[in-house]
Amino acid sequence: MPSATSLLLACRPQTPFDSAEPGQFVHVDTGRERAFRRPFSVAGLTDDGAVELLIELRGEGTRTLAELPVGSSLAMMGPLGNGFRLPPAGSHAAVVAGGIGVAGVRHLVQRLESAGVDTTVYVGARTADALLHGVLPRPSDARVATDDGSAGMRGTVCDLFATGAGALAPDTTVYGCGPRPMLDTLAAVAARSHLACQVSLEEMMACGVGACRGCVVPTVDGYRTVCKDGPVFDASMLVAAERTMEVARG
Amino acid sequence: MVDPSVEIAGLRLTSPLLLASGTVGYGPEYDGLVDFGKVGAIVTKTVTPEPRAGNAPPRLAETRGGMLNSIGLENVGLERFLSDKLSEAAKLPTRVIASVAGKSATEFANLCGAIGERDETAGLELNISCPNVERARLPLWADPAGVAEVVSAARRATAKPLFLKLSPNAADVLSVAEAGEKAGADALVVGNTLPGMRIDVETRAPMLGNRFGGLSGPALKPVNLALVWRLSAGVGIPIVGSGGIERTEDALEYLLAGATAFQVGTAIFRTPSVVGRIIDGLAQRAATDGINSLTGYTGLAKEVETPCQRTRAD
Numbered sequence: 001m002p003s004a005t006s007l008l009l010a011c012r013p014q015t016p017f018d019s020a021e022p023g024q025f026v027h028v029d030t031g032r033e034r035a036f037r038r039p040f041s042v043a044g045l046t047d048d049g050a051v052e053l054l055i056e057l058r059g060e061g062t063r064t065l066a067e068l069p070v071g072s073s074l075a076m077m078g079p080l081g082n083g084f085r086l087p088p089a090g091s092h093a094a095v096v097a098g099g100i101g102v103a104g105v106r107h108l109v110q111r112l113e114s115a116g117v118d119t120t121v122y123v124g125a126r127t128a129d130a131l132l133h134g135v136l137p138r139p140s141d142a143r144v145a146t147d148d149g150s151a152g153m154r155g156t157v158c159d160l161f162a163t164g165a166g167a168l169a170p171d172t173t174v175y176g177c178g179p180r181p182m183l184d185t186l187a188a189v190a191a192r193s194h195l196a197c198q199v200s201l202e203e204m205m206a207c208g209v210g211a212c213r214g215c216v217v218p219t220v221d222g223y224r225t226v227c228k229d230g231p232v233f234d235a236s237m238l239v240a241a242e243r244t245m246e247v248a249r250g
Numbered sequence: 251m252v253d254p255s256v257e258i259a260g261l262r263l264t265s266p267l268l269l270a271s272g273t274v275g276y277g278p279e280y281d282g283l284v285d286f287g288k289v290g291a292i293v294t295k296t297v298t299p300e301p302r303a304g305n306a307p308p309r310l311a312e313t314r315g316g317m318l319n320s321i322g323l324e325n326v327g328l329e330r331f332l333s334d335k336l337s338e339a340a341k342l343p344t345r346v347i348a349s350v351a352g353k354s355a356t357e358f359a360n361l362c363g364a365i366g367e368r369d370e371t372a373g374l375e376l377n378i379s380c381p382n383v384e385r386a387r388l389p390l391w392a393d394p395a396g397v398a399e400v401v402s403a404a405r406r407a408t409a410k411p412l413f414l415k416l417s418p419n420a421a422d423v424l425s426v427a428e429a430g431e432k433a434g435a436d437a438l439v440v441g442n443t444l445p446g447m448r449i450d451v452e453t454r455a456p457m458l459g460n461r462f463g464g465l466s467g468p469a470l471k472p473v474n475l476a477l478v479w480r481l482s483a484g485v486g487i488p489i490v491g492s493g494g495i496e497r498t499e500d501a502l503e504y505l506l507a508g509a510t511a512f513q514v515g516t517a518i519f520r521t522p523s524v525v526g527r528i529i530d531g532l533a534q535r536a537a538t539d540g541i542n543s544l545t546g547y548t549g550l551a552k553e554v555e556t557p558c559q560r561t562r563a564d
Contacts, residue, residue: 029520032496035317035467036310037520075521077283204310206317206519209283211275213295213324214310222303223324228279 002054002135006100007066008043009053011074016049017042022108023083023200023232026051027208029075030061038062039205039227041104041177042079043135051076054103054135080208081231084108084175084198086115091171093119094195096186098157098178102132104200104231105177113137120168124157124178158185165193173198176235187235197235201226252536254529256290256545258488258510259411259436261372263290263345265529266544267501270492270515271296271349271375271415272321276331277339283522288529290511291345293413294335296377297365298350299357301327306459311448316467316494317516318446320460323351323377328364340370347413351377352400359403366408373410376400376435379417379442391417391442394429405434413490415439416481418473424484431485439490439513440478444470467516468494475507482508482549496524498531505544506551 002008020042027037038061044052055062068074084105087093093112097105102123112119121142123133128151133142144152145160153160157178174190176183177200190197203215203226210228217226218239224230256266264287271293274280286292304324311318326335331348339346348371350361362374378400379391390396397414404412414435419442420426427438443464448457456462471494478491488511491504496517504512517524532544541547 032520035312035516035520077522204308204312206310206319206516207273207275207279208519209275209279211279211295212273212319212519213275213304213321214319216304216307216309216324218307223307 002132005130006054006056006132008135009055009065010046010050011053011076012048012050013076017045017051017079020045020051020079020107021083022086022111023104024079024081025231026053026076026078027080027205028053028065030064034061036204036206037077037208039080039202039208039231041107041200041231043103043106044110045107051078052106054100054106054132056100056103077208081227082229084200084232086111087117087173088171091117091173092169093117094122094161094168094172094174095119096122096157096161096174096176096178097132098124098182099126099130100132101176101178101182101200102135103177105175106135108175109136122157122161124160156182156185158182158189161186162189165189165195168193168195170194176200183235184238184240187238190235198232199235199238200232201230252533252542252544254288254533254544256511256543258490259373259413261291261345261411263511264288265290266505266511266532267525267529268293268347268490268511268513269518269525270513271377272319273515273518276335277342277346280518280522281342284518285523285526286342286344288526289344291347291372292339292342293347293349293375293513294331294339295325296323296349296351297325297328297331297361298323299328299352299361301325301330308457308459309463311457311463313446313448313465313467313469315469316465317519318448318458318463318465319443320458320463322460328361332364332368336365336368336370345372346370347373347375349375349377349415355399355403358400359407362404362410362412363407366410371410373413373436374404374408375413375415375439376404377415377442379415379419389417391426392420392422394422394425397426398429398433401430401433401435411436413437413439416441416477418442418444418470418477418493423477424481427481427485431487435487437488437490437510438481438485439492440481440509441474441492444473466493468496470494471500471503475503478504478509479507479551483552495528496521498528498535501528501532502535502547505547506549508549508552510545510548
């Protein structure tokens, strides 16, 4: 296991995925007890055609997956959604992941690595036990932060990123995945440093294909679906969640 | 193999399975995932005169045996529906029923007139029952006089079949159904979701941004099934059963209770392929039962003595 509360699953689709853009997701059926499938980022594609999922054991759906015997079948739709756009050739990248957000950027880091993009990786978690940088290429190069200081810097991954953001090359694209408050902070830090920033969002989804309009987030262009328009958005598109709630209730 | 086609409200459909409004978008979203060849008709996302942004998120929550949604009729509005969505939906190998909702009888009539005159439109579903949209006085779905006014106006605006979608939340659904029938509805859809909510015990806040949402899925099935049973005895127009259908047996229950057709919605979120399984299952079952048309099941349960009645007779 990559950490005490997560698991890396390799799934071999009946129809192999030709490709999946980094940041795309699959929609996984976790059994008839639950009305919705669960969206998981494609955390990587292996050479022999397996889709890798990095899963945090969070609720009943993920526990059901964790308890499946090796060799079980899963119903999975994908790859779905719009992923990360890779940076222009010769430019720099900074990847910032909080908690299970590593799942959303692992495939991206692999692609940046194989494309030879100069990339700095920042990974945060509550404790050293929960850090997931071990599943990334060249884990020892990742800069880490923990809330309790048990590994790396004490603080959030955004604190860690902010300490060096000013020193990043101006052509750096910042990529983020993690809890929404972390992404809002990251977006603010990137904006202050005039860096382009793309973030991957997570919402509860029903259809996964843009039909039901259930997983929307407020953007400067109105509500957009995380499943079809996202899950990756330009950070400059997003409107902080609390503000729209006030407007909608006011 | 039994031919699964049915005739309802003057429409010959390839199967009695319709995809419920709100779950299938405008149709193309599910291209490649749903076997539309086995779908009698899709019912589009409800269209309103102007575009609607919908309710504040979160809009979804799971429940034991179902789900809650508070989408709030987010849709592209009539103009874009006519210019893009309707013709895109019509490219699918199924029929298109457009769901419409207005704030007044006039708005319903305008929607039905504009959409009904298009060749792509097989029929219209009058959504008088969305639980996620506020109305000043009595909710429309509980107001027989208001419903009569809406259906009459829609009837004058189009000759296309009108499906009236009822709410199981009305205290006197039969009066609403009768008002709809008398005013010219061709069929009833029974029915929409029930209002419900969930609260996050950690944050102590409602899980839905709109606080309340519509309950759908298996938990709703017995409620709407009982309504189909009751209404099919009280009205003369055909009934489309809807609520919690995810297996062949669920669909069969609705037919046996008196439905001529049925809608599948929530089930396609988890299993888009359920469409083919239900129709193939019904056709196989009919072959075994020696029934040569699926409408042969309609209302059959009413001709069977219940165990309770048998006991009393003894």
